[in-house]
Amino acid sequence: MNKYLKCSLIALGVLIVLFGLFSAQRWYAIKQANIEATNICENDELISKLILDNINPFSKFKFLKKRNTDCKVLLISNKVDALNLQTGSFCSALDASTNSVSMLVYAYINDMYDRQTASKELKMMLNLMQPYNYCNEYLNDMVVLIKLKKRYGL
Numbered sequence: 823m824n825k826y827l828k829c830s831l832i833a834l835g836v837l838i839v840l841f842g843l844f845s846a847q848r849w850y851a852i853k854q855a856n857i858e859a860t861n862i863c864e865n866d867e868l869i870s871k872l873i874l875d876n877i878n879p880f881s882k883f884k885f886l887k888k889r890n891t892d893c894k895v896l897l898i899s900n901k902v903d904a905l906n907l908q909t910g911s912f913c914s915a916l917d918a919s920t921n922s923v924s925m926l927v928y929a930y931i932n933d934m935y936d937r938q939t940a941s942k943e944l945k946m947m948l949n950l951m952q953p954y955n956y957c958n959e960y961l962n963d964m965v966v967l968i969k970l971k972k973r974y975g976l
Contacts, residue, residue, distance in 0.1 A: 944971055
């Protein structure tokens with residue numbers, strides 16, 4: 823009888839550990855799905871948290887691509903309103919977009935040695951930012967991106 827009790831306790835312990843691992847994996851997947859659904863372009867607090875959490879270089883590149891994509895989505899979705907209304911509420915996306923594309927270009931050039939893709943990303947962002955030329959930040963951001971373009975010969 824004592825033998826069966828030990829086996830039962832061991833089996834119960836294994837089930838508890840497996841359930842705990844499954845729950846942790848599921849919680850992580852839900853957390854990642856929530857981050858994937860969130861536009862992180864202008865969310866500086868979330869960006870700082872994600873940078874601190876993701877030290878792995880592959881995670882860093884994935885994060886940079888996501889942030890750049892989110893900034894593109896933000897610029898495209900506000901393009902019509904920015905052209906028609908020309909209010910300052912859309913201008914904060916320019917600085918965030920400049921930061922995101924700059925970091926992505928640096929990653930492509932310094933980490934991946936892919937100048938062609940870096941040039942493509944930079945040109946695309948420059949075109950997406952043009953409807954926001956009424957913003958005060960526009961000229962400064964264009965100067966930063968053009969200097970980056972000239973520095974690396976993109």
